[in-house]
Amino acid sequence: MHESQIRLKAVSSYVLSPPGEHLTISDIADQSRAAYLALMKSAVSPFRNADLAEWFKGPYRRCVSPAGIMLGRTPTPFAIARGSVDVHVDVLTLQAREEALVALRHLKNLREQDTSFTFDARNRGFITECRDDEGTRGLCPVDAPEMKLYERMLSLIAVDYVARPQDYEERLAICRRCEMPFFDGIHACARGLSIHVKRAG
Numbered sequence: 648m649h650e651s652q653i654r655l656k657a658v659s660s661y662v663l664s665p666p667g668e669h670l671t672i673s674d675i676a677d678q679s680r681a682a683y684l685a686l687m688k689s690a691v692s693p694f695r696n697a698d699l700a701e702w703f704k705g706p707y708r709r710c711v712s713p714a715g716i717m718l719g720r721t722p723t724p725f726a727i728a729r730g731s732v733d734v735h736v737d738v739l740t741l742q743a744r745e746e747a748l749v750a751l752r753h754l755k756n757l758r759e760q761d762t763s764f765t766f767d768a769r770n771r772g773f774i775t776e777c778r779d780d781e782g783t784r785g786l787c788p789v790d791a792p793e794m795k796l797y798e799r800m801l802s803l804i805a806v807d808y809v810a811r812p813q814d815y816e817e818r819l820a821i822c823r824r825c826e827m828p829f830f831d832g833i834h835a836c837a838r839g840l841s842i843h844v845k846r847a848g
């Protein structure tokens with residue numbers, strides 16, 4: 648399918664129904680949040696290339712496979728999604744975290760729902776509209792080969808934000824020490840805890 652046809656089709660509504668799976672819009676939002684938070688942890692325990700590959704094949708792949716099925720696309724191989732090997736994994740994850748933090752701080756400080764945040768991602772085909780078999784409409788993150796890591800992160804944030812904007816306005820906090828975002832008001836800070844760790848012997 649030509650790229651422009653994919654974009655045209657993206658404005659209509661796909662039904663979220665991976666074979667043999669009951670998946671709701673809320674599940675997609677949960678998975679998207681879990682996937683971007685997992686990558687944010689690279690701030691306190693840096694990712695090696697293998698960790699990033701695992702993230703791609705695990706938490707990220709779970710989020711994008713429903714849209715992949717709907718759009719009839721095969722998953723982008725890690726080597727292509729990762730891009731040039733000359734760019735160190737630390738640079739990739741740092742950029743992704745910084746862009747994510749800018750977006751999260753923006754969403755946290757909003758007084759009204761921001762549609763411009765998702766417009767760009769939607770326009771570029773990085774997220775697509777869908778509905779689940781319960782009739783709930785929402786968004787799914789898309790795996791497009793040309794996407795940078797930070798764009799993948801932003802697509803996950805956009806999908807979660809649209810599903811529950813109030814979480815971002817009311818429940819989101821960002822740790823000042825380690826810059827980990829969290830939603831439940833409780834955060835076991837890896838940086839904070841390390842100060843109190845007793846050394847054996």
Ligand SMILES: [Zn+2]
Pocket residue numbers: 822823824825826827834835836837838839
């Ligand atoms: Zn912390």
